[in-house]
Amino acid sequence: MEQHADVLIIGGGMVGAALACALGRSGFEVHVVEAQAPEPFAPEQPLDLRVSAVSLASQALLEAVDAWPQVLAMRAVPFRRMRVWDQRSFGETVFDSRDIGEPALGHIVENRILQLALWRAAEGLASVRWHCPARLEALAIEEHGVRARLNNGITVQARLVVGADGAHSRLRELAHIGLTSWDYDVEALVATVRTRAPQQDITWQRFTPSGPQALLPLPGPHASLVWYLPPDEVARLKALDDDTFLEMLRRAFPRELGGVERLLERGSFRLTRRHAQTYCKPRLALAGDAAHTIHPLAGQGVNLGFMDVAALAEVLIKARDANEDIGALHVLQRYERWRRGENLLMQTAMDVFHHAFKPARGPLPWLRGLALHAANDLPPLRRLLTRRATGRAGDLPWPARSGRLP
Ligand SMILES: Cc1cc2nc3c(=O)[nH]c(=O)nc-3n(C[C@H](O)[C@H](O)[C@H](O)COP(=O)(O)OP(=O)(O)OC[C@H]3O[C@@H](n4cnc5c(N)ncnc54)[C@H](O)[C@@H]3O)c2cc1C
Numbered sequence: 049m050e051q052h053a054d055v056l057i058i059g060g061g062m063v064g065a066a067l068a069c070a071l072g073r074s075g076f077e078v079h080v081v082e083a084q085a086p087e088p089f090a091p092e093q094p095l096d097l098r099v100s101a102v103s104l105a106s107q108a109l110l111e112a113v114d115a116w117p118q119v120l121a122m123r124a125v126p127f128r129r130m131r132v133w134d135q136r137s138f139g140e141t142v143f144d145s146r147d148i149g150e151p152a153l154g155h156i157v158e159n160r161i162l163q164l165a166l167w168r169a170a171e172g173l174a175s176v177r178w179h180c181p182a183r184l185e186a187l188a189i190e191e192h193g194v195r196a197r198l199n200n201g202i203t204v205q206a207r208l209v210v211g212a213d214g215a216h217s218r219l220r221e222l223a224h225i226g227l228t229s230w231d232y233d234v235e236a237l238v239a240t241v242r243t244r245a246p247q248q249d250i251t252w253q254r255f256t257p258s259g260p261q262a263l264l265p266l267p268g269p270h271a272s273l274v275w276y277l278p279p280d281e282v283a284r285l286k287a288l289d290d291d292t293f294l295e296m297l298r299r300a301f302p303r304e305l306g307g308v309e310r311l312l313e314r315g316s317f318r319l320t321r322r323h324a325q326t327y328c329k330p331r332l333a334l335a336g337d338a339a340h341t342i343h344p345l346a347g348q349g350v351n352l353g354f355m356d357v358a359a360l361a362e363v364l365i366k367a368r369d370a371n372e373d374i375g376a377l378h379v380l381q382r383y384e385r386w387r388r389g390e391n392l393l394m395q396t397a398m399d400v401f402h403h404a405f406k407p408a409r410g411p412l413p414w415l416r417g418l419a420l421h422a423a424n425d426l427p428p429l430r431r432l433l434t435r436r437a438t439g440r441a442g443d444l445p446w447p448a449r450s451g452r453l454p
Pocket residue numbers: 058059060061062063064081082083084098099100101102159182183184212213214215217218219236238317318335336337338344346347348349350351352353
């Protein structure tokens with residue numbers, strides 16, 4: 049059976065679903081192929097281990113596609129302050145949303161909730177069609193379009209195919225697009241806990257001699273804890289039974305956590321930096337983790353993916369309105385030119401943080417302390433960094449600036 053679309057999106061995760069909503073609302077016929085539907089929401093459900101710090105720029109995109117009210121109707125926690133400190137040098141910076149006249153710096157949202165909200169927003173669009181559960185099996189790129197064979201027997205013909213199928217993108221592999229990548233030799237140990245303190249409005253990051261630790265506030269008296277450690281240390285801690293693990297958290301994390309009452313879930317993620325050698329070929333583009341992955345220290349991964357979506361949607365809408373071919377390489381290269389530099393800049397900034405805040409002796413801790421004090425004590429610098437953290441900096445696509453589609 050053969051079906052036709054303007055744009056075929058492989059992957060209906062947060063990035064693919066956001067692109068489907070943006071293009072579907074703009075009059076494109078969109079088909080999305082997704083291997084696994086997210087579990088429906090119920091308020092009593094346990095918190096998802098994977099959470100994201102959604103920036104104000106990403107929030108604007110989610111407002112533009114009408115998914116943000118769905119997020120708020122499920123679960124999201126605003127954070128107004130962000131504190132960064134170095135345990136050894138005592139250097140400290142506090143970013144506050146009041147410094148830039150905003151009610152919040154961003155929201156912490158579970159990944160599954162973001163995906164569900166976008167799926168709900170897309171459900172109301174007759175122009176978006178889902179193939180789920182289904183997987184991409186084979187792809188033929190022809191002069192005027194692509195032909196994708198799915199494992200459910202359906203073939204979809206489209207003018208453009210977009211890979212939003214995550215870090216191990218099958219589409220990227222089928223298109224023979226190479227990667228520049230390296231492993232950080234660090235894992236993120238993640239735990240969802242119930243705290244004695246009520247819901248917090250702060251995220252914090254503490255640099256310790258063993259590795260950075262972070263707290264992301266979750267709804268009610270809950271928090272997501274992250275500790276970046278060498279893989280053998282993560283393996284050792286993961287092997288502890290729940291009670292010993294909880295005791296270890298109580299000892300290792302600072303009192304700012306507000307006391308840990310109960311461990312709800314734990315897991316770990318290996319950290320790898322990846323950048324696709326190109327984001328596009330004739331009739332094909334990559335977005336989100338399929339194009340780049342980043343050290344999650346500053347929680348920027350999905351935010352970069354959402355900015356890819358906003359830029360790609362803007363480029364495609366303008367090309368269509370100018371009667372251009374949306375799958376032409378010169379059109380897709382506008383998107384790549386827009387996003388590659390921004391993504392590379394953020395990847396590099398995270399690498400600098402990763403190396404600068406590695407456990408070290410000598411003058412490095414002292415220099416770190418000085419840098420954190422400078423960021424805190426110079427209000428113009430602090431405001432500049434605060435604005436960067438909200439995603440409201442650089443060459444922003446229209447939906448991320450205005451909360452509306454072009
Ligand atoms: C420890 C850790 C903490 C993080 N914290 C943050 C944070 O605080 N803030 C932040 O912004 N980011 C964070 N990130 C990064 C963030 O999770 C990713 O950037 C984000 O999930 C990427 O979204 P995506 O939609 O591009 O890819 P994915 O979320 O991987 O989605 C890909 C989708 O494609 C589907 N798929 C894959 N292959 C196929 C196929 N062949 N056919 C059909 N469907 C397919 C999958 O089922 C999936 O639904 C963190 C990452 C890690 C590891």
